[in-house]
Amino acid sequence: MYQPVTQEIVSRLEEIVGKKNVIFGDAEKLENYSHDELAEKEYAHMPDVVVKPGSADEVSAIMKLANEENIPVTPRGAGTGLSGGGVPAHGGILLSVENMNRILEVDLDNLMVVVEPGVVTNDINEMLAPHGVFFAGYPMSLQSCFVGGNVAENAGGGRAIKYGVTGRYIMGLEVVLPTGEIVEFGGKRVKDVTGYNMVQLMVGSEGTLGIYTKIIIKLLPLPTSKIDLLALFPDVETAINVVPLIMTKGRLIPTGIEFMDRLSISTTHDYLGEKMPYPETNAALLIELDGTNPDQLRDEAMAVSELLMENGVIEVYAAETPDTQEKIWKVRRNIAEAFKAISPVQSLEDIVVPIAQIPKLMPFLAELSEKHDVLIPCYGHAGDGNLHATIVKKAETEIEVWKETLPQVLTELYEKMAELGGTISGEHGIGHKRKKYMPLVVGETEIALMKKIKLAFDPNNILNPGKMFDL
Amino acid sequence: MYQPVTQEIVSRLEEIVGKKNVIFGDAEKLENYSHDELAEKEYAHMPDVVVKPGSADEVSAIMKLANEENIPVTPRGAGTGLSGGGVPAHGGILLSVENMNRILEVDLDNLMVVVEPGVVTNDINEMLAPHGVFFAGYPMSLQSCFVGGNVAENAGGGRAIKYGVTGRYIMGLEVVLPTGEIVEFGGKRVKDVTGYNMVQLMVGSEGTLGIYTKIIIKLLPLPTSKIDLLALFPDVETAINVVPLIMTKGRLIPTGIEFMDRLSISTTHDYLGEKMPYPETNAALLIELDGTNPDQLRDEAMAVSELLMENGVIEVYAAETPDTQEKIWKVRRNIAEAFKAISPVQSLEDIVVPIAQIPKLMPFLAELSEKHDVLIPCYGHAGDGNLHATIVKKAETEIEVWKETLPQVLTELYEKMAELGGTISGEHGIGHKRKKYMPLVVGETEIALMKKIKLAFDPNNILNPGKMFDL
Numbered sequence: 001m002y003q004p005v006t007q008e009i010v011s012r013l014e015e016i017v018g019k020k021n022v023i024f025g026d027a028e029k030l031e032n033y034s035h036d037e038l039a040e041k042e043y044a045h046m047p048d049v050v051v052k053p054g055s056a057d058e059v060s061a062i063m064k065l066a067n068e069e070n071i072p073v074t075p076r077g078a079g080t081g082l083s084g085g086g087v088p089a090h091g092g093i094l095l096s097v098e099n100m101n102r103i104l105e106v107d108l109d110n111l112m113v114v115v116e117p118g119v120v121t122n123d124i125n126e127m128l129a130p131h132g133v134f135f136a137g138y139p140m141s142l143q144s145c146f147v148g149g150n151v152a153e154n155a156g157g158g159r160a161i162k163y164g165v166t167g168r169y170i171m172g173l174e175v176v177l178p179t180g181e182i183v184e185f186g187g188k189r190v191k192d193v194t195g196y197n198m199v200q201l202m203v204g205s206e207g208t209l210g211i212y213t214k215i216i217i218k219l220l221p222l223p224t225s226k227i228d229l230l231a232l233f234p235d236v237e238t239a240i241n242v243v244p245l246i247m248t249k250g251r252l253i254p255t256g257i258e259f260m261d262r263l264s265i266s267t268t269h270d271y272l273g274e275k276m277p278y279p280e281t282n283a284a285l286l287i288e289l290d291g292t293n294p295d296q297l298r299d300e301a302m303a304v305s306e307l308l309m310e311n312g313v314i315e316v317y318a319a320e321t322p323d324t325q326e327k328i329w330k331v332r333r334n335i336a337e338a339f340k341a342i343s344p345v346q347s348l349e350d351i352v353v354p355i356a357q358i359p360k361l362m363p364f365l366a367e368l369s370e371k372h373d374v375l376i377p378c379y380g381h382a383g384d385g386n387l388h389a390t391i392v393k394k395a396e397t398e399i400e401v402w403k404e405t406l407p408q409v410l411t412e413l414y415e416k417m418a419e420l421g422g423t424i425s426g427e428h429g430i431g432h433k434r435k436k437y438m439p440l441v442v443g444e445t446e447i448a449l450m451k452k453i454k455l456a457f458d459p460n461n462i463l464n465p466g467k468m469f470d471l
Numbered sequence: 472m473y474q475p476v477t478q479e480i481v482s483r484l485e486e487i488v489g490k491k492n493v494i495f496g497d498a499e500k501l502e503n504y505s506h507d508e509l510a511e512k513e514y515a516h517m518p519d520v521v522v523k524p525g526s527a528d529e530v531s532a533i534m535k536l537a538n539e540e541n542i543p544v545t546p547r548g549a550g551t552g553l554s555g556g557g558v559p560a561h562g563g564i565l566l567s568v569e570n571m572n573r574i575l576e577v578d579l580d581n582l583m584v585v586v587e588p589g590v591v592t593n594d595i596n597e598m599l600a601p602h603g604v605f606f607a608g609y610p611m612s613l614q615s616c617f618v619g620g621n622v623a624e625n626a627g628g629g630r631a632i633k634y635g636v637t638g639r640y641i642m643g644l645e646v647v648l649p650t651g652e653i654v655e656f657g658g659k660r661v662k663d664v665t666g667y668n669m670v671q672l673m674v675g676s677e678g679t680l681g682i683y684t685k686i687i688i689k690l691l692p693l694p695t696s697k698i699d700l701l702a703l704f705p706d707v708e709t710a711i712n713v714v715p716l717i718m719t720k721g722r723l724i725p726t727g728i729e730f731m732d733r734l735s736i737s738t739t740h741d742y743l744g745e746k747m748p749y750p751e752t753n754a755a756l757l758i759e760l761d762g763t764n765p766d767q768l769r770d771e772a773m774a775v776s777e778l779l780m781e782n783g784v785i786e787v788y789a790a791e792t793p794d795t796q797e798k799i800w801k802v803r804r805n806i807a808e809a810f811k812a813i814s815p816v817q818s819l820e821d822i823v824v825p826i827a828q829i830p831k832l833m834p835f836l837a838e839l840s841e842k843h844d845v846l847i848p849c850y851g852h853a854g855d856g857n858l859h860a861t862i863v864k865k866a867e868t869e870i871e872v873w874k875e876t877l878p879q880v881l882t883e884l885y886e887k888m889a890e891l892g893g894t895i896s897g898e899h900g901i902g903h904k905r906k907k908y909m910p911l912v913v914g915e916t917e918i919a920l921m922k923k924i925k926l927a928f929d930p931n932n933i934l935n936p937g938k939m940f941d942l
Contacts, residue, residue: 109715109827132722156662165662167671168639181916188825190855191627191636191897193675195913195939196921200638200671204664221722244580251603251692251763292722296767354659356580384661426662442666445652450667452927456920468666 002090002462003070005048013051013093016061021099023050033094036081037141039346043084043432047074047094054099056174056182056213063211064180066093066462073178074464075207077117077149080141082348083431085153085206089466097148100213103127111219112171112188117148117212124217133219136163139427148212154204156427158256159288161383163220165427167203172216175202178209178458188216201453206429207464209457223290226255227301230317230328231308232281236261238312239283240358243382246287250307252300257383258286258332261362264377268331271338278314285382286332335379336390342375345393347406351413353422355385364416365389372409373397386426389413414440430468438469473561473933474541476519484522484564487532492570494521504565507552508612510817514555514903518545518565525570527645527653527684534682535651537564537933544649545935546678548588548620551612553819554902556624556677560937568619571684574598582690583642583659588619588683595688604690607634610898619683625675627898629727630759632854634691636898638674643687646673649680649929659687672924677900678935680928694761697726698772701788701799702779703752707732709783710754711829714853717758721778723771728854729757729803732833735848739802742809749785756853757803806850807861813846816864818877822884824893826856835887836860843880844868857897860884885911901939909940 010024023029027046035044053059066073072092079086088094101118108131115124121142125134139145139155149155151173156165172186186192186199202209233239243257260268262282269276287304291297298320305316319325339346353361362378369376375394380387391409393402414424414437423441424434438447451471455461461471481495494500498517506515524530537544543563550557559565572589579602586595592613596605610616610626620626622644627636643657657663657670673680704710714728731739733753740747758775762768769791776787790796810817824832833849840847846865851858862880864873885895885908894912895905909918922942926932932942 107825107827108719110825111715111718112825132719154664154668156664160662164639167668168635177916177920183914183917183920185917187892187894189823189892189894189897191631191823191852191857192894193625193627193896193898193900194894194909195901195918196680196924197625197638197671197675198917198920200668204668209667221718221724224722244582247582247692248579248603251695253692293767293770296764299764352660352662354578354581354583356578381662386662421658421660423658423660423663423665425664426660427664429664430666438665443654445648446654446656446669447666449648449654449669449927453667453924456923456927 002072002092005071005092009069009071010049012065013049013062016065017051017053017058021052021054033076033096034087036079036084036086038082038084038433039344039348040433043087045087045089045091047088048091050094050096052096052099056176059095059176059211059213060180060182062093062095063176063178067179067460070460070462072462072465075211077146077152078120078144080145081149081153081429081431082350083425083429083433085429085431085467086149087432089432095211097146104214106131107188108133110188113217113219115147115215115217117146117215119147121145121147121150128219129222132222134222135169135217136220137166137169138163147215151203151212151215152205152207153427153429156381156386158258158381160381161257162253162255167200169218170199170203170215171218173199173202173212174214175210175212178463182213186216190218206431206467208454208467221292224292225294225297226288226290226325227297228319228325228328229287229301229304231285231287232278232314233283233285233312234280234314236283236362237359239285240382242285242308242311243355245307245311246304250303252304254304254383255288255290256381258380259382259387260284260332260335260379261377263375264335264379265331267342267377268334268338271341272330272334281314286328332379335377339377339390339392343393343395345399345402347391347410349389349391349413350386350425350428351389351417351422352386352426353417353420355382357420357422358382358385358387360420368409368412372405374405374409385422410437411440417441432467435467435469473543473563476542476563480540480542481520483536484520484533488522488524488529492523492525504547504567505558507550507555507557509553509555509904510815510819511904514558516558516560516562518559519562521565521567523567523570527647530566530647530682530684531651531653533564533566534647534649538650538931541931541933543933543936546682548617548623549591549615551616552620552624552900552902553821554896554900554904556900556902556938557620558903560903566682568617575685577602578659579604581659584688584690586618586686586688588617588686590618592616592618592621599690600693603693605693606640606688607691608637608640609634618686622674622683622686623676623678624898624900627852627857629729629852631852632728633724633726638671640689641670641674641686642689644670644673644683645685646681646683649934653684657687661689677902677938679925679938692763695763696765696768697759697761697796698768699790699796699799700758700772700775702756702758703749703785704754704756704783705751705785707754707833708830710756711853713756713779713782714826716778716782717775721774723775725775725854726759726761727852729851730853730858731755731803731806731850732848734846735806735850736802738813738848739805739809742812743801743805752785757799803850806848810848810861810863814864814866816870816873818862818881820860820862820884821857821896821899822860822888822893823857823897824888824891826853828891828893829853829856829858831891832858839880839883843876845876845880855897856893881908882911888912903938906938906940
């Protein structure tokens with residue numbers, strides 16, 4: 001059992017970070033730190049105290065105190081998470097990295113940037129743009145999320161086909177361990193096989209193995225041109241079948257390939273007061289290409305368009321300017337909002353399947369939807385098989401019925417993932433929300449090994465307990 | 472202490488893999504499995520018995536037996552390693568994966584291939600070429616090395632700037648744990664945050680955490696064109712300074728940027744009976760560009776050439792055909808052989824520094840060479856800071872003097888790596904050869920964590936003991 005946060009503990013925390021960086025006894029302020037962006041309120045939990053350290057040394061002192069006194073600590077970024085990873089599930093100390101928000105170094109000669117965890121992801125690229133380089137991590141919440149949270153969740157997003165996910169760019173980390181030691185993994189080195197790959201073990205560990213206090217990020221040359229293609233299809237299978245062809249036959253790696261099913265498109269059209277140009281559309285792909293040579297990009301867009309036309313597309317729209325691109329992206333961007341307008345009671349999912357399995361997934365979602373009388377729109381990152389199927393309560397369904405139904409729907413959905421060679425989270429994480437389902441897709445021995453790793457780092461299980469699995 | 476391999480153990484191994492797949496009591500045959508490609512003979516060690524399993528079940532049975540009986544097991548690929556990773560440092564069982572050499576599945580719809588660990592790396596790409604896709608892992612030994620060894624060492628090579636190293640393409644692994652359980656990590660999923668990143672923890676673990684029995688590899692569209700540029704420079708600094716400019720100013724990511732210093736070039740020229748066209752050359756870069764559009768590639772080559780000319784190059788040669796490319800690459804390919812001809816007594820190093828530190832490294836190598844009266848040619852992958860500085864015994868130096876000198880040279884070299892933010896191995900691994908030096912670049916707490924991870928997987932320390940660190 002964990003120990004409570006007493007007034008004496010609060011005083012010691014105040015000594016470490018200064019009185020103004022501690023929130024205690026103010027329910028309204030504490031409440032802001034009790035949840036993330038999950039729609040489901042049951043995963044929220046109040047912290048006993050919030051601390052906002054300003055340095056690795058302060059984080060270290062907090063962890064030493066917590067470890068000695070057996071008090072749980074939950075690290076938190078901007079609170080934009082979607083699995084409850086930054087929610088203090090066991091109360092205790094909420095450690096917000098919001099004050100550690102400096103860009104420490106822009107090292108153009110090494111094509112690296114060194115940042116603190118509390119920097120807003122998009123700010124890094126705004127600062128870098130004049131230098132002709134960028135950080136290719138691209139979570140959908142980049143305008144508000146912190147880079148530390150991106151690393152903790154190994155955030156993905158819509159450009160992973162070409163650029164991979166966050167972890168690919170993380171070269172080094174300064175980490176405060178649960179026991180308080182400050183360690184360094186990796187560095188400004190693009191090749192490093194000196195011991196186990198501790199950097200990538202830390203990436204995606206959901207704040208359970210350590211707290212990042214410094215992040216070394218590799219940069220790429222900034223693309224200067226972009227073309228978006230919106231392709232409408234008569235059915236899901238035709239749309240999905242073309243996805244691998246772009247890479248195998250077209251020999252092109254697009255920046256992203258987004259997918260939207262009919263329900264996602266029509267609901268969003270209704271929400272936006274727009275109309276589908278071709279009523280027979282049952283699926284759409286949004287294909288993004290980027291590069292530094294506009295002529296070559298046009299050639300590539302042409303090649304993709306031809307491939308689409310040979311493979312059953314109804315119509316392709318190309319957008320080369322920011323204005324037309326925004327028009328094309330408008331529906332995709334508004335899907336989540338459109339379904340929230342129908343019902344805020346929902347479960348945003350983050351399933352992944354091997355891309356060739358997507359056609360099998362779609363009729364299954366339709367069956368599941370009918371069987372349990374819920375809406376299941378499906379959209380997301382088709383190019384990497386990561387789809388945000390969302391279980392949405394119908395307006396007429398009683399909340400009590402929904403509460404009984406949802407776990408059944410999730411169980412059947414996740415079991416299907418296992419059957420299709422997929423998994424239950426591609427980029428949002430396990431956190432609090434999905435931990436009870438992890439055994440459906442990860443073996444017992446595999447989970448036992450993960451728990452041993454957790455205990456190797458955190459023998460008293462005080463750092464972000466209750467996430468990913470229970471010990 | 473480990474138990475010896477008795478006749479009874481041999482009989483039980485024969486029952487598992489069949490008599491023809493066990494080598495015991497035949498010193499000549501066993502000797503083949505006692506070393507890898509390391510020049511230093513002191514890291515060789517005879518196995519007591521060699522077993523060649525044909526399936527995960529057989530590997531599992533071997534590990535269960537070894538774990539119960541406390542006998543060390545060393546997994547081995549093709550024996551092309553350069554750090555002693557596949558050498559049975561404590562004798563016992565040498566587990567060769569040479570019979571597990573099937574390409575199990577070519578899944579073009581998912582752009583994945585599933586292979587056993589004993590497949591020769593280059594065979595994968597020869598088989599895939601007609602399909603227009605390839606595996607972008609590119610170790611220099613690809614004609615002979617096994618893909619399992621590539622994964623175990625997280626092999627790099629000359630194309631890492633654009634394509635990254637082996638680990639980027641490893642999406643899933645079937646692994647036999649040291650305790651004999653067969654587990655699966657990852658799968659045919661390009662995004663997966665379901666628990667810790669066990670796949671990337673296994674990659675580069677040098678055969679100390681488990682034995683891969685199945686490897687799922689992501690494929691890329693195959694480039695159809697290639698241009699090589701050979702650039703000669705008056706000094707190292709001018710050559711190295713241009714490397715980041717290609718990416719920052721040129722906004723291009725070349726496939727590879729290889730570097731050769733004067734000593735490497737002139738020794739290899741002597742060895743090949745060739746002459747340097749410009750006697751004032753003190754350094755050279757070999758810049759490789761690839762893609763699918765020949766016109767665009769020519770534009771890129773032109774842009775790089777112009778950048779080189781604005782930045783102090785003496786001369787640039789471009790090669791677009793396989794013949795001219797081979798001519799350009801001939802010197803680079805023969806450096807190692809040229810120095811072996813001078814003296815087979817040498818230590819091939821694999822140091823890494825942040826690329827902008829290479830100019831500081833070069834004068835240091837010259838000093839070190841003079842101070843200890845050894846040759847230190849330097850060549851390698853400048854684009855990622857991974858240089859194969861090689862400490863070579865001068866012909867006239869007594870072997871006893873060399874044996875005393877080498878550890879001093881290595882210690883000073885590795886200490887300098889730490890000072891420059893580099894490390895002691897970028898792609899060859901720690902293995903047997905570098906383990907005593909790892910504390911020079913990796914902290915005590917960090918190594919202690921790695922040891923805990925090792926024990927979480929291998930409580931009896933029977934899998935490849937004596938590599939990376941001693942327990």
